[in-house]
Amino acid sequence: MATLLHIDSSLQPAGVSASRAVTDAFRRAWLEQHPDGTVVHRDLAASPVPHLTGEAYTAESTDPARHTPGEAAAFAERLVLIEELERADAVVIGAPMYNYTIPSTLKAWLDSVILFGRTAGETPSAKGTPVTVVASRGGSYAPGTPRESFEYVRNYLAAVLTEALGLxxxxxxxxxxxxPHNPALAPFLHLFEESRARALDEAASKAKALADRHAA
Structure with missing residues (x-):
């Protein structure tokens, strides 16, 4: 039975958030292809993952038999997230741009799942798992735009998800x-609508393509 790991990190609720609308479209299309599949949903805004602590960090290089109670508890929380990633056949991540980068809650999730010698390193345990990232942003940071150099979401996630985790x-x-909300951007409303429609179409087509790939 196929498993989708669905991660949202937008502070905005469904119906308002652009990234949630697209991850939801992906999820619905994926379930149409896998009606008996399992979806593990992590809403990092509603239930934030703890930021990495000293105990969680030192525990990864300490023999489990020598863990302090604090290290054992912190490491156990990380293992839950790591195992969710390892069991997933596909992953969809909502990653809106906040102040030119990803939400801190998504960074906390990444810090927890990146474990050298297991999920990261020479043989990452989830290597090759397909991940679709919905990198929404309030303006445009596309190549050739004035804000191109401020794009730290796609660049960062492409590096960490590919290079560290092998996804x-x-x-x-x-x-x-x-x-739709900022009068200064009103002249670009039609471009937003085109971008939104394109993103929703891409979510459905990519989810179907992954389902076909999994069935092959």
Whole structure:
């Protein structure tokens, strides 16, 4: 039975969040292809993962038999997240841009699942797992735009998910999501609508393509 790991990190609720709309479209399309599949949903805004502590960090290089109670508890929390990633046949991540980078809650999740010698290193345990990242942003940071050099979401996630975790990463990028709310961006409303429609279509097509790939 196929398993999808669905991660949202937007502070905005469903119905408002651009990234949640697209990850939900991906999830629905994926379930149409896998009606008996399992979805593990992590809403990092509603239930944040603890930021990495000293005990969680030192525990990874300490013999479990010598863990302090604090190290054991912190490491056990990390293992839950790591095992969710390892069991997933596909992953979809909502990663809105906040202040030019990813939400701190998503960074906390990444810090927990990156474990050298297991999920990271020479033989990453989830290597090759397909990951679709919905990298939404309020403006445009596309190549050739004035804000291109401020794009630290896609660049960062492409590096860490591919290089550290060995995942097979693809992106969907809804842009200008603040156009309906910011008068200064009103002239770009049509571009936002085109970007949103394109992102929703991409979510459905990518989910179906992954389902076909899993069935092959």
């Amino acid at each position: 097979d990463v693809d992106f969907i990028v809804p842009e200008l999501t603040m156009a």
